[in-house]
Amino acid sequence: MTLEEIKGSLGGENDKFPVGMRVLAVDDDRTWLRILDELLRKCHYQVTTTNHAKTALKMLRENKNRFDLVISDVHMPDMDGFKLLELVGLEMDLPVIMLSGNGDPKLVMKGITHGACDYLVKPVRIEELSNIWQHVIRKKKFDSKNENNSNIQDKGNQGNGGGGQPSPDGPDQNRKVNRKRKEEEEEEQEEEEGEENGHENEDPATQKKPRVVWSIELHRKFVAAVNQLGIDKAVPKRILDMMNVEGLTRENVASHLQKYRLYLKRISSVATQQANMVAALGVKDSPYMRMSSLDGFGDFRSLAGPGRYSSSNISPYQTGGMLGRLNSSAGMNHRSLSSSALFQPNHAQNLTTTGKFQPVVWQSNQNASLFQGIPTSLGLGPFQPGGASGSPFTLHGNGQHVQDGGLFSTQPAFKVNSEPFNAGVTGSNENWHSTVELPNYSPNSLSLAGPFDHDRLPPNSMRSNNSAAGGHIQNSPLDFSSTNSISAPLEDSRGEIHFQAGSVGNVVRNTNQETAKRWDSNQIFSPFNSIVPANGVVGPLSQSMVQNNGFFQRKTDPALVSRSNSGPPTLVQHIGIEKSFIDTKIRSNEDYTSEQTKSPGSHVPCSYESLDDIMNAMIKREQEGSLDGDFGFGSYTFG
Amino acid sequence: MLHENICEKGFLDEQFVQLEELQDDDPNFVEEIATLFYRDSSRLISNIEQALEKSPLDFSKLDNYMHQLKGSTTSIGARRVKNECTQFTDYCNAGNGEGCKRTFQQLKKEHSTLKKKLEAYFQLARQIGPVETACRPK
Numbered sequence: 001m002t003l004e005e006i007k008g009s010l011g012g013e014n015d016k017f018p019v020g021m022r023v024l025a026v027d028d029d030r031t032w033l034r035i036l037d038e039l040l041r042k043c044h045y046q047v048t049t050t051n052h053a054k055t056a057l058k059m060l061r062e063n064k065n066r067f068d069l070v071i072s073d074v075h076m077p078d079m080d081g082f083k084l085l086e087l088v089g090l091e092m093d094l095p096v097i098m099l100s101g102n103g104d105p106k107l108v109m110k111g112i113t114h115g116a117c118d119y120l121v122k123p124v125r126i127e128e129l130s131n132i133w134q135h136v137i138r139k140k141k142f143d144s145k146n147e148n149n150s151n152i153q154d155k156g157n158q159g160n161g162g163g164g165q166p167s168p169d170g171p172d173q174n175r176k177v178n179r180k181r182k183e184e185e186e187e188e189q190e191e192e193e194g195e196e197n198g199h200e201n202e203d204p205a206t207q208k209k210p211r212v213v214w215s216i217e218l219h220r221k222f223v224a225a226v227n228q229l230g231i232d233k234a235v236p237k238r239i240l241d242m243m244n245v246e247g248l249t250r251e252n253v254a255s256h257l258q259k260y261r262l263y264l265k266r267i268s269s270v271a272t273q274q275a276n277m278v279a280a281l282g283v284k285d286s287p288y289m290r291m292s293s294l295d296g297f298g299d300f301r302s303l304a305g306p307g308r309y310s311s312s313n314i315s316p317y318q319t320g321g322m323l324g325r326l327n328s329s330a331g332m333n334h335r336s337l338s339s340s341a342l343f344q345p346n347h348a349q350n351l352t353t354t355g356k357f358q359p360v361v362w363q364s365n366q367n368a369s370l371f372q373g374i375p376t377s378l379g380l381g382p383f384q385p386g387g388a389s390g391s392p393f394t395l396h397g398n399g400q401h402v403q404d405g406g407l408f409s410t411q412p413a414f415k416v417n418s419e420p421f422n423a424g425v426t427g428s429n430e431n432w433h434s435t436v437e438l439p440n441y442s443p444n445s446l447s448l449a450g451p452f453d454h455d456r457l458p459p460n461s462m463r464s465n466n467s468a469a470g471g472h473i474q475n476s477p478l479d480f481s482s483t484n485s486i487s488a489p490l491e492d493s494r495g496e497i498h499f500q501a502g503s504v505g506n507v508v509r510n511t512n513q514e515t516a517k518r519w520d521s522n523q524i525f526s527p528f529n530s531i532v533p534a535n536g537v538v539g540p541l542s543q544s545m546v547q548n549n550g551f552f553q554r555k556t557d558p559a560l561v562s563r564s565n566s567g568p569p570t571l572v573q574h575i576g577i578e579k580s581f582i583d584t585k586i587r588s589n590e591d592y593t594s595e596q597t598k599s600p601g602s603h604v605p606c607s608y609e610s611l612d613d614i615m616n617a618m619i620k621r622e623q624e625g626s627l628d629g630d631f632g633f634g635s636y637t638f639g
Numbered sequence: 640m641l642h643e644n645i646c647e648k649g650f651l652d653e654q655f656v657q658l659e660e661l662q663d664d665d666p667n668f669v670e671e672i673a674t675l676f677y678r679d680s681s682r683l684i685s686n687i688e689q690a691l692e693k694s695p696l697d698f699s700k701l702d703n704y705m706h707q708l709k710g711s712t713t714s715i716g717a718r719r720v721k722n723e724c725t726q727f728t729d730y731c732n733a734g735n736g737e738g739c740k741r742t743f744q745q746l747k748k749e750h751s752t753l754k755k756k757l758e759a760y761f762q763l764a765r766q767i768g769p770v771e772t773a774c775r776p777k
Contacts, residue, residue, distance in 0.1 A: 029679065029707070029710055029711055029714065030675050030678075030679060031672055031675040031676045031679055031711055031714040031715065032710065032711075032714045034671065034672060034675055035658070035661075035672060035714055038661050038664075038665065038668060039661065041664075042661060042664060075706060075707070075710070101706070101709060101710035101713055102706075122710060122713045122714070123653075123654040123657070123713045123714070123716070125657060126657070126661075
């Protein structure tokens, strides 16, 4: 889609864009609000301000097409900025820029995982604001691209097949552009969607389509239809017919299907890796195991400090949406998420590898933000990744979001890792509404590098969970909170993914002393969880043990997952992965660079002498069946 | 000169300059911001004062207030006040109540000094008209 087309599809003053771009600024500090107002006006944007997050949400909900972009402060009394971020991403699929007086890398990371497309630190200068329009264009481009992908690909294919000379026109160029943006995803999409979407030749990008929100119900229907048809045979047209929903177009279904497939793919790849990992490591109760579960999020905390790992506390953390991950690692995954996926986040309760849990392999980038918003009640939230396994349906809006500089498709924080979430929300509405407080699904965090919403979760939950049944992931939202608690510490370390390569025994705890403490009490991690990262998740993680110390790669590379697939994740790396890392990873799985960074922070010495020990521990854990923790989904009621 | 005095002595930083630049479009902008700043910051300072009188000290609450206050100081570029905020936060994190109280006194002093300087500045500006900016000549 050309720039003109994009502009044309935007609300507001299309032809003069970015002039007249409609911005909603939210900040409880009135002084700053006034300054922002002035600065944005000076950039020729159309500005609306409010100092209450709730008011902002109301305005946004009243008319989804009223604004092009939202800028919000992080620290607000009536609602956490990250939560607003998630909600906006989920419900409205608008680009959101976070603003804060605090430039702490951990917070920045959190923003990323929650799907923010940018993070500005006060005092903010006018130069910084004059460029924010790029986020709007980028999002549009991705959205349209996603829809047009098949078209483009088809054309591109034809063009290329025709004689090796790529046509100089749009389709091919778009394709190239797309490729640059989402390398892996595009490839995947091409493979998957080529045939099916070939006939969708309308140019939806230029048409102004009302945003479709993939509610849990809707997603459930979708998944049911897909399962019925068979994942290979599920064509948008037939799915649409089966779903029998008024107002839903084939395009909506097609784009949702794309995302879903990606999700499934990711999950399966993660699962595979995890399985390998598990096998290799001989899972032990090591904290690593937990780690693998990057999924999650909070779980990571449990990961940290191998020493701390209290047995059997797979902790509710597992329940974190991330379950997907964890389960898979042990092979327990039910990866079978297969298609049926309805990812039932509810499983949180015992997501033990019952297939139910769909590895929320969130390609973290994407969903990070997605999940955050997901209310626990939602369970997985609208996003039901059918068959978690294999279909890393990262909520994240299809990787696209990920692509946005760290903006995980406004998806809720990592929590959502459970890919199973029906991130189907069109557009990058992967973000599950914040209503769904997806407790940081730690398990899912793996893939879902996304928004690891540690903060979101009520902190008490985690703790309590941890102390509670070991490994029992409480599905209640508390679980998430527990994950939160886990995550919380993780959060601290979030920014710093200290990965100690080669130091198997060292669980680098991101300088979170408290995490360590928490970890002890929280033993949430299920061994598999830790494994999970190792395999699939870790893959990317280990590879990209990106040091999240504050540097947040904006561009989440949805390929994170894919990366992990590349090459066997080193176990060692895995083990060394700190929870935080995992969190981070999950959150921004794409963002992680494949470098492994050592955490300069305090390292929690791992009590495990060797990798074997860890593996054994992990295996033991597995046997203990405390995997349920994987599905940390709190009481998510699905749909 | 008052203008030079304010910036050179470090009372205000670059942010203030930015605000002045925005004044091109809106003549009373800087004063408006200063007013908002003093309104919000005074309220926060009084909250902190009350909190400091309690025993035992609720550090997390104090930290929260201070975080808001600090954010506010960055809006106008009140550098010295901001530095005191940072110091206070450090003491707060360390659980050092005495340190907090000491720093807070200092903070209040800086806050009121800046207020006087700004008032004088605005008065002068009104008299001379928008000729010079406090920290950077136009």
